[in-house]
Amino acid sequence: MKLRPLHDRVVVRRVKEEEKSKGGIIIPDTAKEKPQEGVVVAVGAGLLDDNGKRIPLDVKAKDRVLFGKWSGTEVTVEGEELLIMKESDIMGVLDAK
Amino acid sequence: MKLRPLHDRVVVRRVKEEEKSKGGIIIPDTAKEKPQEGVVVAVGAGLLDDNGKRIPLDVKAKDRVLFGKWSGTEVTVEGEELLIMKESDIMGVLDAK
Amino acid sequence: MKLRPLHDRVVVRRVKEEEKSKGGIIIPDTAKEKPQEGVVVAVGAGLLDDNGKRIPLDVKAKDRVLFGKWSGTEVTVEGEELLIMKESDIMGVLDAK
Amino acid sequence: MKLRPLHDRVVVRRVKEEEKSKGGIIIPDTAKEKPQEGVVVAVGAGLLDDNGKRIPLDVKAKDRVLFGKWSGTEVTVEGEELLIMKESDIMGVLDAK
Amino acid sequence: MKLRPLHDRVVVRRVKEEEKSKGGIIIPDTAKEKPQEGVVVAVGAGLLDDNGKRIPLDVKAKDRVLFGKWSGTEVTVEGEELLIMKESDIMGVLDAK
Amino acid sequence: MKLRPLHDRVVVRRVKEEEKSKGGIIIPDTAKEKPQEGVVVAVGAGLLDDNGKRIPLDVKAKDRVLFGKWSGTEVTVEGEELLIMKESDIMGVLDAK
Amino acid sequence: MKLRPLHDRVVVRRVKEEEKSKGGIIIPDTAKEKPQEGVVVAVGAGLLDDNGKRIPLDVKAKDRVLFGKWSGTEVTVEGEELLIMKESDIMGVLDAK
Numbered sequence: 219m220k221l222r223p224l225h226d227r228v229v230v231r232r233v234k235e236e237e238k239s240k241g242g243i244i245i246p247d248t249a250k251e252k253p254q255e256g257v258v259v260a261v262g263a264g265l266l267d268d269n270g271k272r273i274p275l276d277v278k279a280k281d282r283v284l285f286g287k288w289s290g291t292e293v294t295v296e297g298e299e300l301l302i303m304k305e306s307d308i309m310g311v312l313d314a315k
Numbered sequence: 316m317k318l319r320p321l322h323d324r325v326v327v328r329r330v331k332e333e334e335k336s337k338g339g340i341i342i343p344d345t346a347k348e349k350p351q352e353g354v355v356v357a358v359g360a361g362l363l364d365d366n367g368k369r370i371p372l373d374v375k376a377k378d379r380v381l382f383g384k385w386s387g388t389e390v391t392v393e394g395e396e397l398l399i400m401k402e403s404d405i406m407g408v409l410d411a412k
Numbered sequence: 413m414k415l416r417p418l419h420d421r422v423v424v425r426r427v428k429e430e431e432k433s434k435g436g437i438i439i440p441d442t443a444k445e446k447p448q449e450g451v452v453v454a455v456g457a458g459l460l461d462d463n464g465k466r467i468p469l470d471v472k473a474k475d476r477v478l479f480g481k482w483s484g485t486e487v488t489v490e491g492e493e494l495l496i497m498k499e500s501d502i503m504g505v506l507d508a509k
Numbered sequence: 510m511k512l513r514p515l516h517d518r519v520v521v522r523r524v525k526e527e528e529k530s531k532g533g534i535i536i537p538d539t540a541k542e543k544p545q546e547g548v549v550v551a552v553g554a555g556l557l558d559d560n561g562k563r564i565p566l567d568v569k570a571k572d573r574v575l576f577g578k579w580s581g582t583e584v585t586v587e588g589e590e591l592l593i594m595k596e597s598d599i600m601g602v603l604d605a606k
Numbered sequence: 607m608k609l610r611p612l613h614d615r616v617v618v619r620r621v622k623e624e625e626k627s628k629g630g631i632i633i634p635d636t637a638k639e640k641p642q643e644g645v646v647v648a649v650g651a652g653l654l655d656d657n658g659k660r661i662p663l664d665v666k667a668k669d670r671v672l673f674g675k676w677s678g679t680e681v682t683v684e685g686e687e688l689l690i691m692k693e694s695d696i697m698g699v700l701d702a703k
Numbered sequence: 704m705k706l707r708p709l710h711d712r713v714v715v716r717r718v719k720e721e722e723k724s725k726g727g728i729i730i731p732d733t734a735k736e737k738p739q740e741g742v743v744v745a746v747g748a749g750l751l752d753d754n755g756k757r758i759p760l761d762v763k764a765k766d767r768v769l770f771g772k773w774s775g776t777e778v779t780v781e782g783e784e785l786l787i788m789k790e791s792d793i794m795g796v797l798d799a800k
Numbered sequence: 801m802k803l804r805p806l807h808d809r810v811v812v813r814r815v816k817e818e819e820k821s822k823g824g825i826i827i828p829d830t831a832k833e834k835p836q837e838g839v840v841v842a843v844g845a846g847l848l849d850d851n852g853k854r855i856p857l858d859v860k861a862k863d864r865v866l867f868g869k870w871s872g873t874e875v876t877v878e879g880e881e882l883l884i885m886k887e888s889d890i891m892g893v894l895d896a897k
Contacts, residue, residue, distance in 0.1 A: 510700055510701070510702060511700070511701045511702075512672070512698050512699075512700055512701075513698055513699045513700075513701050514697065514698045515664050515665070515693075515696055515697065515698055515699065516664065516694075518697060518698060520698070553698075554664070557655075557661055559655065559656050560657075561655060561659065561661070582641055582674070582697065584641055584672060586700075593641075593672070593697050593698055
């Protein structure tokens with residue numbers, strides 16, 4: 219069983235502390251809103267624009283992304299804890315140099 | 316007698332705990348907003364876009380869907396308890412792999 | 413004298429408890445917002461879209477409809493108690509199977 | 510001197526209780542917001558749509574209309590008490606059958 | 607020195623009580639919001655529509671207008687007290703019959 | 704070093720009391736919001752409209768403008784105190800007759 | 801590892817006090833909202849307009865920018881403290897004369 223997000227939603231698996239790559243993102247304790255690191259699992263087909271065409275999402279499966287701490291809704295699919303959120307909750311993508 | 320939802324509304328039958336498929340969705344107690352699992356019973360014809368064309372819905376009858384715990388309005392049609400909600404309240408579809 | 417609703421408004425006559433068809437809608441006491449059952453008496457000509465064309469309403473006179481308990485404004489025309497509301501306050505239509 | 514309303518505004522003369530036609534509108538005391546009965550005195554030229562064309566109003570002078578109790582602003586032109594309101598404050602028109 | 611309003615703004619000179627024409631506007635004390643009478647001194651060039659064309663204003667210099675009591679900002683240009691407000695704050699124009 | 708405002712922003716140098724031209728703007732103490740007088744130092748390139756074209760600003764450098772007392776953000780560039788605000792915060796331009 | 805901002809977001813490195821160029825921006829203590837100085841590190845590809853075309857950003861990498869004190873979210877990428885914010889949070893660019 220697989221969770222397919224609707225419209226402009228994205229399914230994200232949160233990256234655990236120990237999995238974080240060296241030299242990766244560290245969230246300072248003083249940050250007002252601490253962004254979280256995750257990996258995109260599935261993306262929706264996109265919203266429809268005024269001409270009825272899909273607006274494809276800018277993130278794709280396997281992208282390593284940053285998102286706000288309180289973003290999304292937690293679900294568990296086949297034992298795996300996931301988050302489902304809107305693409306607009308994603309602030310940026312971490313690219314390997 | 317059958318309930319036909321208007322515009323972008325969807326009629327959903329909530330899935331009871333015992334009916335949930337094995338390996339399916341488990342909602343952790345710590346979730347801020349617990350999504351609910353349900354099955355789509357009927358969908359509206361869609362809203363009209365700027366050119367007067369219907370925007371068809373992305374979910375269809377029999378889709379197994381996730382939605383927010385407080386989404387929708389409860390109605391009972393011929394003894395069956397149903398929910399009527401907007402499609403935007405639906406977060407994702409559970410596809411068989 | 414007849415009440416003609418403007419734009420996207422609808423005139424509805426609330427269905428009294430005893431008039432409800434058997435096997436019809438029962439509103440559970442636990443519902444957050446109890447939908448009401450009514451019959452459409454008159455509909456407006458619709459709003460104008462961006463091109464100046466009318467957007468016709470999706471409900472028509474004699475449709476049996478569900479709407480939120482607090483929707484609409486009560487008026488009495490020639491002794492008959494009616495409700496005038498926007499079409500967006502109507503959640504669905506009850507079709508005979 | 511005559512009051513010409515701008516854009517989508519309407520000038521309305523409130524109908525006094527004794528002037529109300531028999532079999533006309535009676536507003537129940539239990540109504541949440543009691544609609545008022547009035548006669549349209551003058552209408553604006555309408556708002557401009559995206560193409561710069563006027564959107565004519567759906568009500569015209571002499572129409573008998575219903576509007577919310579708190580709608581509009583009271584003015585007195587040459588001794589006559591009038592109300593100036595937006596057309597969207599008008600709920601419906603009372604047509605002679 | 608002359609005050610030229612921007613966009614959809616209008617410069618208005620408030621009409622003093624003694625200047626009010628006979629048979630003109632009287633604002634009842636019971637009004638929720640008392641409209642004020644004034645004369646338009648200058649109008650802006652209008653906002654731009656989606657096609658980059660100016661939307662001309664519906665009022666012009668010398669128009670006698672009604673506006674809400676709390677509308678606009680007071681300025682004094684060369685000893686003359688004026689109000690600068692948006693055209694949407696103007697409710698209607700008083701035309702000589 | 705020069706401050707170039709983005710989009711629909713404007714850089715304004717506040718006019719000090721002693722610099723105000725005779726017969727110029729006097730702000731009465733009773734005004735609800737006292738407009739301020741200033742001179743435009745730099746303007747942004749304008750926002751993009753729906754067709755991707757720049758919407759040029761209606762004010763230009765050296766224009767003498769009125770703006771709300773609380774409009775804009777104060778910055779000091781090379782010892783000069785300036786304000787950076789949106790063009791919509793500017794109410795009007797003072798033209799020499 | 802590199803942080804690529806999505807849509808209309810911008811990654812900014814805050815300029816420390818000692819790095820500020822002479823004759824540069826000084827933020828007075830009396831300012832309501834103190835703008836901050838920074839250098840753009842990376843910009844998003846831009847939002848999509850109604851025709852599906854990217855709206856490129858007006859700032860580019862290496863631009864020296866002003867932004868509100870509370871704008872953006874703090875992240876640390878490979879030991880470097882950065883801010884990720886929307887372009888609309890940026891008030892202006894500091895150009896060398």
